[in-house]
Amino acid sequence: xxxxxxxxxxxxxxxxxxxxxxxxxxxxxxxxxxxxxxxxxxxxxxxxxxxxxxxxxxxxxxxxxxxxxxxxxxxxxxxxxxxxxxxxxxxxxxxxxxxxxxxxxxxxxxxxxxxxxxxxxxxxxxxxxxxxxxxxxxxxxxxxxxxxxxxxxxxxxxxxxxxxxxxxxxxxxxxxxxxxxxxxxxxxxxxxxxxxxxxxxxx
Amino acid sequence: xxxxxxxxxxxxxxxxxxxxxxxxxxxxxxxxxxxxxxxxxxxxxxxxxxxxxxxxxxxxxxxxxxxxxxxxxxxxxxxxxxxxxxxxxxxxxxxxxxxxxxxxxxxxxxxxxxxxxxxxxxxxxxxxxxxxxxxxxxxxxxxxxxxxxx
Numbered sequence: 001x002x003x004x005x006x007x008x009x010x011x012x013x014x015x016x017x018x019x020x021x022x023x024x025x026x027x028x029x030x031x032x033x034x035x036x037x038x039x040x041x042x043x044x045x046x047x048x049x050x051x052x053x054x055x056x057x058x059x060x061x062x063x064x065x066x067x068x069x070x071x072x073x074x075x076x077x078x079x080x081x082x083x084x085x086x087x088x089x090x091x092x093x094x095x096x097x098x099x100x101x102x103x104x105x106x107x108x109x110x111x112x113x114x115x116x117x118x119x120x121x122x123x124x125x126x127x128x129x130x131x132x133x134x135x136x137x138x139x140x141x142x143x144x145x146x147x148x149x150x151x152x153x154x155x156x157x158x159x160x161x162x163x164x165x166x167x168x169x170x171x172x173x174x175x176x177x178x179x180x181x182x183x184x185x186x187x188x189x190x191x192x193x194x195x196x197x198x199x200x201x202x203x
Numbered sequence: 204x205x206x207x208x209x210x211x212x213x214x215x216x217x218x219x220x221x222x223x224x225x226x227x228x229x230x231x232x233x234x235x236x237x238x239x240x241x242x243x244x245x246x247x248x249x250x251x252x253x254x255x256x257x258x259x260x261x262x263x264x265x266x267x268x269x270x271x272x273x274x275x276x277x278x279x280x281x282x283x284x285x286x287x288x289x290x291x292x293x294x295x296x297x298x299x300x301x302x303x304x305x306x307x308x309x310x311x312x313x314x315x316x317x318x319x320x321x322x323x324x325x326x327x328x329x330x331x332x333x334x335x336x337x338x339x340x341x342x343x344x345x346x347x348x349x350x351x352x353x
Contacts, residue, residue, distance in 0.1 A: 132308075143316065156327075
């Protein structure tokens with residue numbers, strides 16, 4: 001069982017903050033209501049009485065932006081703006097989320113690039129290893145063949161030496177008897193190690 | 204002209220002591236192959252088409268060492284017989300030479316073995332001792348003379 005991380009400070013203050021905001025707004029409305037409906041909490045101004053028939057003096061002026069009716073409207077409008085305020089916050093969150101999404105996307109692209117690069121490196125390393133392996137295999141075969149040829153060479157050299165000796169005698173005999181035919185050379189002999197597929201032009 | 208002696212096989216497990224030593228063997232192998240290839244091509248030409256230089260070159264090969272002049276036709280036949288007898292060795296030398304020219308990997312063991320084979324085969328054909336071709340200019344000289352047309 002894992003222990004949960006403590007919530008952030010902003011989250012912890014969210015509920016008290018909202019309660020306080022509601023309290024202030026209610027107080028504002030209540031004060032406005034009391035001031036409007038009762039003789040308490042009035043804002044009074046000194047007026048110079050008009051000299052004339054009427055003894056009652058009434059001072060009227062345009063509604064102030066903070067007069068209760070307007071204030072009620074303002075508060076109502078403010079309340080109605082709450083979702084918009086949230087929406088104002090929401091764009092911030094959304095923007096943040098979008099930024100997170102962009103970050104995630106770029107990270108994914110980076111990961112993909114690294115994976116591709118890794119794959120390419122793997123392929124390159126693999127082909128290099130293959131080339132080296134083929135070269136090593138070819139070299140090993142070649143060394144085996146060389147060793148075999150080296151082992152067989154003395155026999156072939158001896159055979160050639162014998163053949164040359166006999167050829168010399170035949171040529172000498174031919175010289176004396178004026179004969180040019182050489183049956184031994186007409187059909188070259190083969191050794192037991194000769195490759196039957198050998199051609200006379202190794203190039 | 205020296206007589207052929209029993210060759211001492213090379214130790215293929217022994218690498219070259221220096222890059223210069225390896226380079227020398229590469230030169231030897233290439234020069235010996237050039238000489239061998241020229242002689243094989245010469246054997247395929249009718250002897251009456253041989254130039255004076257070519258006839259003199261091949262005329263000095265065995266069994267001429269016994270002091271008896273050998274007719275060019277007989278020498279041509281001997282060269283063809285050598286090509287057949289040393290066919291496997293010639294193919295090995297040629298393959299190694301091709302890989303060297305293409306700058307492919309050739310191990311020390313391959314180079315030691317095939318250079319030794321090339322010198323031995325060329326020496327056997329020309330009636331020399333293999334040590335004669337440790338100087339690769341001599342193999343080049345054989346190749347040049349075998350190419351010398353009328």
